[in-house]
Amino acid sequence: MKTRPIQRTRLVPHTVNGKTEMVLDRYEVEVPVPPRDWDRLILNAVTAAAGLLVAVAVVWSTASIGDLLARVTIAPAAYAAAVAFDLAWILCMAVEWLARYDPKRAKLPRNMGHGALAVAMIAVGAHGWLAGQEAIGIIGAVVSGIVKALWTIVLRHHAKPLDDKTQQWVDKQRAEAGGELAMVAINRELTRARGLVDAEENALRMFPDEAPEPPEDEEESPEGIPALPMSGPMTIADAVRMAVSCGVIAPDAVLRYVRQVADANAKESSVERTLREVRKGA
Structure with a gap:
C-alpha cells in the first residue's frame, strides 16, 4: 500500500527557566494513499474534450453563419449575430446541467437546446448551399450536431435522477426556500411603504390644524x-x-x-x- 507523509501538530509542555507553557509540536505521519479514481479521471477528460469541441463548433458556426449574414449587412454586426446561434443551445445545455437532479425541470432547456441547434445547423447548411458547396454545408452543419450529441451523453452521465419520494422532498424544500427568499423582497417593500407613511405623517405634523377657540x-x-x-x-x-x-x-x-x-x-x-x-x- 502506498503512503504519503503529512504534517500534523500537537500541544506539548515546554519548560524554560522553570516556567512551563504549552507549545505546538510539529511531526509527520504516514497515511495511506487512496487508489487512483480512473473513472473520475476519464469523466473529467471527456468533459474537458467536450468543452473543447464546443469551442470548435462555435468558431466554425460563427464563421459560416457570419459570412452568410454578411451578404446583407456589415461584417461586425453579422458575426456578432452569428454567435447567438450557437450560444443559444450552449446556454440551454448549461441550464440543463443545473437541473440535472430534476428531470422535469431539465426537459424544457433540453428541448429548447435541440430547437436552437436545429436552427444553427440549417443556417450553416444554407451558407454552404448559397456558396455552391452543398456537401461542405451539410458536413459543417453536422459538426454542431455531433458536439451537441456528445454533450447530451456527458450530461446524462453526470445526471443523478432522484426517486419519486426524494424528488417530492426536494421540491418541498425548494418551495420553502423560495418562499423565504420571496419574503425578503416583500418585507423590503413593506418596510419602504411604512417609511413613506411615517414620512407623510411627520410632514403633516409640521402643519397641525388650528384648533377652534373654545366657547367664552x-x-x-x-x-x-x-x-x-x-x-x-x-x-x-x-x-x-x-x-x-x-x-x-x-x-x-x-x-x-x-x-x-x-x-x-x-x-x-x-x-x-x-x-x-x-x-x-x-
Missing part, C-alpha cells in the same frame, strides 16, 4: 384649555373622544390628557392618528 362661557384650565374630566381609567380612543367632545383638539393637550387618564406611556404618533380619525368621524 366655558371654564378654562390654567393652561388656557377647557377643563377635562379626570375620571378613569379609559382607553386611548375613549380619552381622545372625551377631549374632542370637550373642545380640546390641540395634539399636545390631547396627548397630556391621554397620558393622565388612559396610558402614561401612550405614543404621540398613536394619539395623533386616533385624534385625526375621531375628528374625521365627527
Whole structure:
C-alpha cells in the first residue's frame, strides 16, 4: 500500500527557566494513499474534450453563419449575430446541467437546446448551399450536431435522477426556500411603504390644524384649555373622544390628557392618528 507523509501538530509542555507553557509540536505521519479514481479521471477528460469541441463548433458556426449574414449587412454586426446561434443551445445545455437532479425541470432547456441547434445547423447548411458547396454545408452543419450529441451523453452521465419520494422532498424544500427568499423582497417593500407613511405623517405634523377657540362661557384650565374630566381609567380612543367632545383638539393637550387618564406611556404618533380619525368621524 502506498503512503504519503503529512504534517500534523500537537500541544506539548515546554519548560524554560522553570516556567512551563504549552507549545505546538510539529511531526509527520504516514497515511495511506487512496487508489487512483480512473473513472473520475476519464469523466473529467471527456468533459474537458467536450468543452473543447464546443469551442470548435462555435468558431466554425460563427464563421459560416457570419459570412452568410454578411451578404446583407456589415461584417461586425453579422458575426456578432452569428454567435447567438450557437450560444443559444450552449446556454440551454448549461441550464440543463443545473437541473440535472430534476428531470422535469431539465426537459424544457433540453428541448429548447435541440430547437436552437436545429436552427444553427440549417443556417450553416444554407451558407454552404448559397456558396455552391452543398456537401461542405451539410458536413459543417453536422459538426454542431455531433458536439451537441456528445454533450447530451456527458450530461446524462453526470445526471443523478432522484426517486419519486426524494424528488417530492426536494421540491418541498425548494418551495420553502423560495418562499423565504420571496419574503425578503416583500418585507423590503413593506418596510419602504411604512417609511413613506411615517414620512407623510411627520410632514403633516409640521402643519397641525388650528384648533377652534373654545366657547367664552366655558371654564378654562390654567393652561388656557377647557377643563377635562379626570375620571378613569379609559382607553386611548375613549380619552381622545372625551377631549374632542370637550373642545380640546390641540395634539399636545390631547396627548397630556391621554397620558393622565388612559396610558402614561401612550405614543404621540398613536394619539395623533386616533385624534385625526375621531375628528374625521365627527
